[in-house]
């Protein structure tokens with residue numbers, strides 16, 4: 001983790017909404033509210049972890065933030081400037097990149113690794129000569145721990161961990177400041193996961209990068225994140241520093257997620273109180289009234305049915321959306 005001290009956030013998301021129309025009849029559609037009124041900011045050099053079960057909207061937040069999907073509502077600001085179609089979006093596209101979850105499907109099997117890595121260089125015309133392009137490919141491969149002699153090979157000739165390194169080299173090609181790491185290790189063997197996370201941390205320090213690190217597993221984001229945001233059914237329900245969130249989770253959903261994190265010490269694991277949630281996550285097509293978590297919350301009361309709890313700062317820097325926090 002790197003220290004954070006500048007005042008204007010590098011990235012700010014205000015009331016972001018992403019609704020997808022889902023057809024329910026011949027002409028009738030209903031909105032699937034994948035992301036609903038989500039706000040957060042990320043300071044330069046910081047890593048914000050974004051966690052939640054699959055389908056909670058965290059990947060959609062990352063892609064909408066990067067404008068890969070046009071937001072249904074809300075704003076994205078970069079260095080205090082709102083991203084709008086045109087010049088600001090073009091500048092943002094150079095500065096903000098993504099590392100995808102699946103290194104098996106995100107790399108074109110018909111392109112050489114060198115051409116894959118050079119894609120952003122080609123798109124943004126970031127070289128003057130072929131030689132310059134070649135040198136940049138080589139230095140990017142070395143930066144992620146790959147031999148530059150492998151640039152003429154194809155992605156299928158590499159292991160999963162090596163493919164993710166190729167994806168990271170591609171993300172770094174345009175010299176970005178901000179990277180959305182969308183579950184970058186969840187498709188990899190456990191033994192490889194730590195290597196890739198360590199490499200991302202090392203690159204962050206060397207290149208001064210800022211990350212939004214998306215994961216479904218709190219134990220993956222714990223060490224790399226300065227702060228962690230928890231999502232449930234398209235809503236942000238808790239946000240705090242990584243240390244504070246692990247020490248004193250205030251939302252019942254975060255408490256259940258933390259109780260599911262494996263504890264290596266068998267003695268402590270035996271004494272730990274695992275909180276098992278009842279029921280299934282409701283469909284995002286039919287989000288419960290009031291608190292989206294109320295159908296699975298043992299503490300739910302009448303107010304939870306009638307009023308949506310806002311994300312409020314209950315302790316300095318610790319935000320929670322729960323009437324009883």
Ligand code: SF4
Nearest residue numbers: 291294297304322323
């Ligand atoms: Fe549970 Fe109510 Fe808090 Fe929602 S607002 S988490 S239902 S206690």
